[in-house]
Amino acid sequence: MARQNFVLHKLDSTSKARLGTLYTAHGAIKTPVFMPVGTQGTVKAVAQDRLESLGVEIFLCNSYHLHLRPGEDLIAEAGGLHEFISWKKSLLTDSGGYQVFSLTSLVGVSDEGVTFKSHLDGSLHHITPELSMEIQQKLGADIIMAFDQCVGFPASVQEEKVAAQRTLLWAKKCKETFSSSWQQLFGIVQGGTQKELREFCAREIVAMGFDGYALGGLSVGEPKPLMYEMIEVVEPYLPEEKPRYLMGVGAPDDILEAVARGIDMFDCVLPTRNARNGCLLTRRGKLNITRSEFARDFQPPDSDCSCYTCSKFSRAYLRHLFKAGEILAAELATIHNLFFMLELMRKIREALEGGYFQDFKQDFLATYNSGF
Amino acid sequence: MARQNFVLHKLDSTSKARLGTLYTAHGAIKTPVFMPVGTQGTVKAVAQDRLESLGVEIFLCNSYHLHLRPGEDLIAEAGGLHEFISWKKSLLTDSGGYQVFSLTSLVGVSDEGVTFKSHLDGSLHHITPELSMEIQQKLGADIIMAFDQCVGFPASVQEEKVAAQRTLLWAKKCKETFSSSWQQLFGIVQGGTQKELREFCAREIVAMGFDGYALGGLSVGEPKPLMYEMIEVVEPYLPEEKPRYLMGVGAPDDILEAVARGIDMFDCVLPTRNARNGCLLTRRGKLNITRSEFARDFQPPDSDCSCYTCSKFSRAYLRHLFKAGEILAAELATIHNLFFMLELMRKIREALEGGYFQDFKQDFLATYNSGF
Numbered sequence: 146m147a148r149q150n151f152v153l154h155k156l157d158s159t160s161k162a163r164l165g166t167l168y169t170a171h172g173a174i175k176t177p178v179f180m181p182v183g184t185q186g187t188v189k190a191v192a193q194d195r196l197e198s199l200g201v202e203i204f205l206c207n208s209y210h211l212h213l214r215p216g217e218d219l220i221a222e223a224g225g226l227h228e229f230i231s232w233k234k235s236l237l238t239d240s241g242g243y244q245v246f247s248l249t250s251l252v253g254v255s256d257e258g259v260t261f262k263s264h265l266d267g268s269l270h271h272i273t274p275e276l277s278m279e280i281q282q283k284l285g286a287d288i289i290m291a292f293d294q295c296v297g298f299p300a301s302v303q304e305e306k307v308a309a310q311r312t313l314l315w316a317k318k319c320k321e322t323f324s325s326s327w328q329q330l331f332g333i334v335q336g337g338t339q340k341e342l343r344e345f346c347a348r349e350i351v352a353m354g355f356d357g358y359a360l361g362g363l364s365v366g367e368p369k370p371l372m373y374e375m376i377e378v379v380e381p382y383l384p385e386e387k388p389r390y391l392m393g394v395g396a397p398d399d400i401l402e403a404v405a406r407g408i409d410m411f412d413c414v415l416p417t418r419n420a421r422n423g424c425l426l427t428r429r430g431k432l433n434i435t436r437s438e439f440a441r442d443f444q445p446p447d448s449d450c451s452c453y454t455c456s457k458f459s460r461a462y463l464r465h466l467f468k469a470g471e472i473l474a475a476e477l478a479t480i481h482n483l484f485f486m487l488e489l490m491r492k493i494r495e496a497l498e499g500g501y502f503q504d505f506k507q508d509f510l511a512t513y514n515s516g517f
Numbered sequence: 518m519a520r521q522n523f524v525l526h527k528l529d530s531t532s533k534a535r536l537g538t539l540y541t542a543h544g545a546i547k548t549p550v551f552m553p554v555g556t557q558g559t560v561k562a563v564a565q566d567r568l569e570s571l572g573v574e575i576f577l578c579n580s581y582h583l584h585l586r587p588g589e590d591l592i593a594e595a596g597g598l599h600e601f602i603s604w605k606k607s608l609l610t611d612s613g614g615y616q617v618f619s620l621t622s623l624v625g626v627s628d629e630g631v632t633f634k635s636h637l638d639g640s641l642h643h644i645t646p647e648l649s650m651e652i653q654q655k656l657g658a659d660i661i662m663a664f665d666q667c668v669g670f671p672a673s674v675q676e677e678k679v680a681a682q683r684t685l686l687w688a689k690k691c692k693e694t695f696s697s698s699w700q701q702l703f704g705i706v707q708g709g710t711q712k713e714l715r716e717f718c719a720r721e722i723v724a725m726g727f728d729g730y731a732l733g734g735l736s737v738g739e740p741k742p743l744m745y746e747m748i749e750v751v752e753p754y755l756p757e758e759k760p761r762y763l764m765g766v767g768a769p770d771d772i773l774e775a776v777a778r779g780i781d782m783f784d785c786v787l788p789t790r791n792a793r794n795g796c797l798l799t800r801r802g803k804l805n806i807t808r809s810e811f812a813r814d815f816q817p818p819d820s821d822c823s824c825y826t827c828s829k830f831s832r833a834y835l836r837h838l839f840k841a842g843e844i845l846a847a848e849l850a851t852i853h854n855l856f857f858m859l860e861l862m863r864k865i866r867e868a869l870e871g872g873y874f875q876d877f878k879q880d881f882l883a884t885y886n887s888g889f
């Protein structure tokens with residue numbers, strides 16, 4: 146696993162921020178990157194051609210959900226995920242660990258694996274690190290994740306320790322099982338909110354050697370400063386020449402803070418989930434388009450934005466669509482929020498290129514927190 | 518109301534079928550035309566740019582629904598429906614008559630108007646022909662419809678007679694109230710399933726003089742041959758130089774039979790509503806994509822079709838999206854069904870142009886009814 150999949154173009158002089166390119170079997174991805182979430186093989190409410198026009202270079206699908214429905218064998222038969230969902234650019238699958246521990250009724254966890262009941266029909270399932278590799282190799286995303294055990298916040302020192310040790314054991318098993326010639330396998334650093342445990346996990350995972358390194362078990366309810374601290378604790382152990390991925394994080398302020406601490410990749414359901422609830426991301430923070438004050442507001446949803454939604458439609462129309470329960474509401478809001486996230490990442494990369502990342506970060510956060 | 522809004526290019530030599538162009542303040546519409554339904558100011562599940570790429574030249578919005586929510590005053594304030602929903606081509610609004618008589622709890626009907634309870638919140642409303650004109654003029658669609666009373670099937674001779682007489686009275690009131698310089702007002706021929714009553718209504722409505730003539734109260738449960746007969750009964754009374762619109766009809770076989778009997782315009786929710794239920798229109802009839810036999814069928818939904826959905830995705834993927842309850846299922850299926858309907862109309866016009874309409878009709882119906 147010595148292949149080169151990441152080129153570091155520039156290190157920010159006043160922070161740990163990095164400008165780079167991640168290469169996969171399906172193309173080049175400019176980093177820092179935000180990856181939209183397409184849980185069941187579709188980014189909810191937007192078609193693949195729309196994602197492409199938005200400039201999405203990679204998105205994330207969910208092994209747990211796809212394993213239960215329609216199943217990895219069916220997807221392999223279709224020729225893999227790219228073929229099945231008709232997406233030519235890059236894909237990442239998570240291992241299912243997070244979903245198994247958050248969505249299901251757990252029946253048992255051991256070093257061998259996890260037994261749980263499906264959230265769909267209560268049927269009994271058993272996933273091992275080996276099986277997670279098999280599932281993800283059949284799905285055939287460009288980047289796949291080691292199977293890990295995630296604990297919530299707060300958790301006891303003992304719980305965090307057990308989960309971290311088990312994640313290391315499982316990472317080893319995943320690496321031994323992984324046999325793809327073209328996929329990339331990322332290891333996950335767990336360790337909860339304990340500094341020493343995070344450091345220990347980082348050292349161990351890096352020693353095993355993966356194509357990239359993820360920080361898991363963050364953004365699970367802990368205070369933001371604690372999350373930022375955990376990134377700072379882990380970062381020095383991560384090799385410069387490999388991509389770093391902060392899992393499940395996608396709030397604009399968190400992304401800026403994490404980029405400043407050396408993170409290259411992000412994913413989060415919030416921009417798309419918020420959109421479906423009428424919550425739009427704008428330069429000046431979140432805007433709930435369903436509020437009655439927007440009923441007769443014929444301005445664009447976000448006048449600073451040039452997305453399809455903001456170029457063509459008004460706040461009043463978008464609010465009407467939400468109030469009337471129309472499907473188009475979800476699509477137009479999702480287009481806007483994804484455009485906003487991709488623009489944010491583009492501006493971050495521009496600022497890194499131009500050497501003014503700290504200024505950009507400060508300005509962005511000041512405006513973002515100023516409100517309307 | 519002597520303006521010319523319709524040009525008849527060709528009369529079929531072996532049927533009453535007509536090839537024409539309908540002109541509105543927002544463009545030219547090739548007829549025969551199928552108009553998708555956008556009840557609440559959006560054709561469910563597809564964005565306006567998608568409708569434009571599909572080649573939609575006109576679609577229908579619903580006065581009753583828009584009157585209740587968000588209200589015609591708000592839409593007028595936005596600059597009218599075209600501005601509000603961001604649609605540059607033509608629009609038609611129905612009068613609300615059909616919805617008032619089918620969706621609401623009726624409180625009272627008189628020659629003066631209708632009192633009913635909203636299907637949304639049970640609030641009391643009163644609509645008169647005069648108010649329907651005011652609502653539709655504020656909405657500002659290119660074509661608006663006279664307020665009519667629709668009876669179901671079966672109905673008594675007496676019911677049909679009362680509704681027909683009232684519709685004539687209301688048509689007169691609508692015409693007197695109508696004051697737009699640029700909108701077009703269509704009259705509606707009612708009369709249930711009674712030959713003489715239909716003839717009487719047709720003569721009376723045509724004598725009043727409208728920009729176009731619609732047949733209402735059909736496709737409400739009567740046998741198809743009876744519907745075709747009613748078209749035949751009315752058609753001779755309709756002036757050649759005005760467009761004829763069969764309301765609420767959109768099954769491919771009905772469209773072909775009605776075109777052969779001299780109809781130019783159609784609308785129906787079924788292609789879009791069926792789509793959202795997983796029912797796809799194909800050359801060989803309807804296909805329910807959610808059936809288990811399609812789980813591992815990696816062919817396009819309709820191999821004869823070149824729409825976005827059929828060019829990019831498989832039956833298996835579409836079925837997966839429906840089974841997983843994904844929004845994209847509705848969008849992809851709707852794109853396909855609208856494409857199918859617009860293609861059907863394009864082929865009908867081509868056949869009329871080329872003088873082979875009867876052959877096309879026969880071939881189409883034979884294949885359409887052959888099944889899979």
